Amino acid sequence: xxxxxxxxxxxxxxxxxxxxxxxxxxxxxxxxxxxxxxxxxxxxxxxxxxxxxxxxxxxxxxxxxxxxxxxxxxxxxxxxxxxxxxxxxxxxxxxxxxxxxxxxxxxxxxxxxxxxxxxxxxxxxxxxxxxxxxxxxxxxxxxxxxxxxxxxxxxxxxxxxxxxxxxxxxxxxxxxxxxxxxxxxxxxxxxxxxxxxxxxxxxxxxxxxxxxxxxxxxxxxxxxxxxxxxxxxxxxxxxxxxxxxxxxxxxxxxxxxxxxxxxxxxxxxxxxxxxxxxxxxxxxxxxxxxxxxxxxxxxxxxxxxxxxxxxxxxxxxxxxxxxxxxxxxxxxxxxxxxxxxxxxxxxxxxxxxxxxxxxxxxxxxxxxxxxxxxxxxxxxxxxxxxxxxxxxxxxxxxxxxxxxxxxxxxxxxxxxxxxxxxxxxxxxxxxxxxxxxxxxxxxxxxxxxxxxxxxxxxxxxxxxxxxxxxxxxxxxxxxxxxxxxxxxxxxxxxxxxxx
Amino acid sequence: xxxxxxxxxxxxxxxxxxxxxxxxxxxxxxxxxxxxxxxxxxxxxxxxxxxxxxxxxxxxxxxxxxxxxxxxxxxxxxxxxxxxxxxxxxxxxxxxxxxxxxxxxxxxxxxxxxxxxxxxxxxxxxxxxxxxxxxxxxxxxxxxxxxxxxxxxxxxxxxxxxxxxxxxxxxxxxxxxxxxxxxxxxxxxxxxxxxxxxxxxxxxxxxxxxxxxxxxxxxxxxxxxxxxxxxxxxxxxxxxxxxxxxxxxxxxxxxxxxxxxxxxxxxxxxxxxxxxxxxxxxxxxxxxxxxxxxxxxxxxxxxxxxxxxxxxxxxxxxxxxxxxxxxxxxxxxxxxxxxxxxxxxxxxxxxxxxxxxxxxxxxxxxxxxxxxxxxxxxxxxxxxxxxxxxxxxxxxxxxxxxxxxxxxxxxxxxxxxxxxxxxxxxxxxxxxxxxxxxxxxxxxxxxxxxxxxxxxxxxxxxxxxxxxxxxxxxxxxxxxxxxxxxxxxxxxxxxxxxx
Numbered sequence: 001x002x003x004x005x006x007x008x009x010x011x012x013x014x015x016x017x018x019x020x021x022x023x024x025x026x027x028x029x030x031x032x033x034x035x036x037x038x039x040x041x042x043x044x045x046x047x048x049x050x051x052x053x054x055x056x057x058x059x060x061x062x063x064x065x066x067x068x069x070x071x072x073x074x075x076x077x078x079x080x081x082x083x084x085x086x087x088x089x090x091x092x093x094x095x096x097x098x099x100x101x102x103x104x105x106x107x108x109x110x111x112x113x114x115x116x117x118x119x120x121x122x123x124x125x126x127x128x129x130x131x132x133x134x135x136x137x138x139x140x141x142x143x144x145x146x147x148x149x150x151x152x153x154x155x156x157x158x159x160x161x162x163x164x165x166x167x168x169x170x171x172x173x174x175x176x177x178x179x180x181x182x183x184x185x186x187x188x189x190x191x192x193x194x195x196x197x198x199x200x201x202x203x204x205x206x207x208x209x210x211x212x213x214x215x216x217x218x219x220x221x222x223x224x225x226x227x228x229x230x231x232x233x234x235x236x237x238x239x240x241x242x243x244x245x246x247x248x249x250x251x252x253x254x255x256x257x258x259x260x261x262x263x264x265x266x267x268x269x270x271x272x273x274x275x276x277x278x279x280x281x282x283x284x285x286x287x288x289x290x291x292x293x294x295x296x297x298x299x300x301x302x303x304x305x306x307x308x309x310x311x312x313x314x315x316x317x318x319x320x321x322x323x324x325x326x327x328x329x330x331x332x333x334x335x336x337x338x339x340x341x342x343x344x345x346x347x348x349x350x351x352x353x354x355x356x357x358x359x360x361x362x363x364x365x366x367x368x369x370x371x372x373x374x375x376x377x378x379x380x381x382x383x384x385x386x387x388x389x390x391x392x393x394x395x396x397x398x399x400x401x402x403x404x405x406x407x408x409x410x411x412x413x414x415x416x417x418x419x420x421x422x423x424x425x426x427x428x429x430x431x432x433x434x435x436x437x438x439x440x441x442x443x444x445x446x447x448x449x450x451x452x453x454x455x456x457x458x459x460x461x462x463x464x465x466x467x468x469x470x471x472x473x474x475x476x477x478x479x480x481x482x483x484x485x486x487x488x489x490x491x492x493x494x495x496x497x498x499x
Numbered sequence: 500x501x502x503x504x505x506x507x508x509x510x511x512x513x514x515x516x517x518x519x520x521x522x523x524x525x526x527x528x529x530x531x532x533x534x535x536x537x538x539x540x541x542x543x544x545x546x547x548x549x550x551x552x553x554x555x556x557x558x559x560x561x562x563x564x565x566x567x568x569x570x571x572x573x574x575x576x577x578x579x580x581x582x583x584x585x586x587x588x589x590x591x592x593x594x595x596x597x598x599x600x601x602x603x604x605x606x607x608x609x610x611x612x613x614x615x616x617x618x619x620x621x622x623x624x625x626x627x628x629x630x631x632x633x634x635x636x637x638x639x640x641x642x643x644x645x646x647x648x649x650x651x652x653x654x655x656x657x658x659x660x661x662x663x664x665x666x667x668x669x670x671x672x673x674x675x676x677x678x679x680x681x682x683x684x685x686x687x688x689x690x691x692x693x694x695x696x697x698x699x700x701x702x703x704x705x706x707x708x709x710x711x712x713x714x715x716x717x718x719x720x721x722x723x724x725x726x727x728x729x730x731x732x733x734x735x736x737x738x739x740x741x742x743x744x745x746x747x748x749x750x751x752x753x754x755x756x757x758x759x760x761x762x763x764x765x766x767x768x769x770x771x772x773x774x775x776x777x778x779x780x781x782x783x784x785x786x787x788x789x790x791x792x793x794x795x796x797x798x799x800x801x802x803x804x805x806x807x808x809x810x811x812x813x814x815x816x817x818x819x820x821x822x823x824x825x826x827x828x829x830x831x832x833x834x835x836x837x838x839x840x841x842x843x844x845x846x847x848x849x850x851x852x853x854x855x856x857x858x859x860x861x862x863x864x865x866x867x868x869x870x871x872x873x874x875x876x877x878x879x880x881x882x883x884x885x886x887x888x889x890x891x892x893x894x895x896x897x898x899x900x901x902x903x904x905x906x907x908x909x910x911x912x913x914x915x916x917x918x919x920x921x922x923x924x925x926x927x928x929x930x931x932x933x934x935x936x937x938x939x940x941x942x943x944x945x946x947x948x949x950x951x952x953x954x955x956x957x958x959x960x961x962x963x964x965x966x967x968x969x970x971x972x973x974x975x976x977x978x979x980x981x982x983x984x985x986x987x988x989x990x991x992x993x994x995x996x997x998x
Contacts (some may be wrong), residue, residue: 003866004848005830013880014824015811185684189719192692195813219827220688312514314694325513328718331504349503367502381512 006149007218008035008071019223023064034071040131041072042147048122052077052148054102055160059083059114061107062228065128066205069105070214072131077148080159082206085110086458092117095162098358099172154178160356161208163302164401172356173302180215182349183305186327190310191272193220200238200247202227209248209276212306232260239270250277250397252429255284265291272296272313278394278429279385285320299323299385303352303369308332309383322382332383334376341386344371391482393422393430398460400432402482408456409434412449414442419472420463421486434463435485437471444468505648506717507534507570518722522563533570539630540571541646547621551576551647553601554659558582558613560606561727564627565704568604569713576647579658581705584609585957591616594661597857598671653677659855660707662801663900671855672801679714681848682804685826689809690771692719699737699746701726708747708775711805731759738769749776749896751928754783764790771795771812777893777928778884784819798822798884802851802868807831808882821881831882833875840885843870890981892921892929897959899931901981907955908933911948913941918971919962920985933962934984936970943967
């Protein structure tokens, strides 16, 4: 492969005094500052014994320190392992163990919890402050690291992002610098690129939707406007008053933004509301159309380094409800005759090469990644996603894998077997609901089961209701029929809702 | 490497009814049409026995047929060898022989000449017409080719473009699809990309400056507006009335456009006058600034698949005369201490992997390509090109390599030795001037030498004046001192100007 320049160093050379990151208070960090601070951050990590090739977990909320960690870890040639802050301790411990993390960086708010999970976590905020001020200290003899560079090798892993399979056991999807590069380029070829673009980052940095904005900002040379958390008023203000031109959202966020602004039109400077992380309900799309909001549906996943297909802005009205067409470098196929619903598969240079599991790195053997999601193309080649993988529940943009929740329930001494499905939820789109078969001589106690789940699972994965059934519906070969469960949900068995 | 989709097929899938090419008469060809016609063109070539991997020379003026040939040859997996129509027969024959051309496609205007150079050339216009109308005929049994695709393998050669070295012998620079891809992406990351962009192609398609516009139009999904030849009035009309947003020019063209419009300002829809192919004289730049023309200087060459450095539009005023900064994926270095003039070298994924010569393909061994051009960086890292390779003469955007002209002169029975340098020329920027030492007993006859050159060299390479000298200035090791010749030019020896 032909060597690429270090992306961040090149940005600092090309537009040193242009802002690369703007925080919630409007403090702008130039590319020159970010470049220098990222090198200092990498040097600090190196002082702590972290080396090129190591895996560095980050357990923190959004902000400048997190974005700087992304850059510093990349510069060192180490691999970022972003931890979903909503996970339960047991889930985090599993991920740290699976990747063999060399370090855990935690912010102030999560430091004590981190200390219970990992020996001597590093304080992210302090590292970022020291790096920004250049307080790196003198290197020992021969200790100044020769930094491999940010993105110089497109095949090098940038990050490992956990996602779950049907097995119920989360696995770490590897994203290379090349995956991010091709994703960023594919997105620019679809959405265009302007000198004055600013991309609002109010999705979590531990998800690919947030992380990829930092990667794109470096490739494009445009600022990421980083909010510590999503607040609809603040997101609106960034658009109305601070020149944000593109925002990435999930549909619940978009709805809350519209509520907060009482459907007041957006300024013309906003050119794209990129809505992903699950289907956008049609009434919400129509509400956007009424106020001429430039909403653009997208379909993507961790394994495609964010977008795989995106509706071009020009088609937004004519193809309401469609996720559009693949990015330029990406191919999508449906495993079904033309026009019929089938499993969506994807390939291209933005697709993850494989997963890290307890058994090590497992490279995907086929060019095509099978998404498990169902969809069809209309006669003009526009993708309509009918449902995410048959079993996947998307709650407020977070993925809930039923098999993972079922495995926890089945480890409870009262439970013989369990089935989990999603049901519609006004606030979160969907929410998980559990069906359990209780062991002979044991008692069905929803409150007890909920507490058991809460101790072992992120809150968004804990079922909002439990049903007892005499048996679970299964097909001839014993496979759980989740659809039958979902259809039966409202009327079957006795429901106990958890508070 | 990760497979890429066929660029043109992907464009046809993504925006089938959007224009991909617009000819001088305003006839628009959609991506769907271009895709279908390119496949038909490839099938026709295949009927003529041309296969994947073959080298196909094209000897034609600009137009839809040429652009379609570029696409059809790419789809077949063959390699385009564009022939400069200004070359003399002997030069063309040399190039065809060097690459071992499997076919020569010539337009109507040049067909008879082509027939004198190659056995059974194919008629380009007829192929293009048949392909466009789908008149491909029935394939023989098992003859339908499985087309490798346009750009699916970034390492495959797209074209071989001849350029000369100091040796005087032209060599074919290989450009891969990847070279074009990274060049197109690097350019978009610098100049931005808009849904409504249209790129005016009025440079010859046989030069990288013209060819690369076709490649970019496919990658970007924007139309190339193809003019058969440069006409300042027509170029102005395309900008003023036909929505052209970007134009690639050399400085003489820009000057003629300004003359033709009497310095009337350009419409706001024009966002970039990309001026390359040699330095733009400062008075012309200042004239552009006065009417707010968005002129953007660029520095590039065949071996970098067009631009290597480009002044960002935002810096156009502050850095008048600079060629800007490297494209995002490209690195430039000066072989001299900071701030001093030295040889410019370049590396990156847009740089040609090597040359085809009579000895076959010669891969460049070093990552860096040595340009031979001289320049320096100012203290903010902006490139100033002081002079193209010390010996290179740029006449109306065409490169004239003195060694090549000298070799021809020295093959004349009257000439003992020859030296060729450029001198300023009001119309063409520079023009070649020859210094000859005549053999004892022979006579200096400029008209005869000019006629001799005209029979063997493209017209733009034929010296506009000849000087006789008793000896050529050489250094201790016998190397010709062209600078001394250039300095001496106006006052030394007797000058005979050719008509």
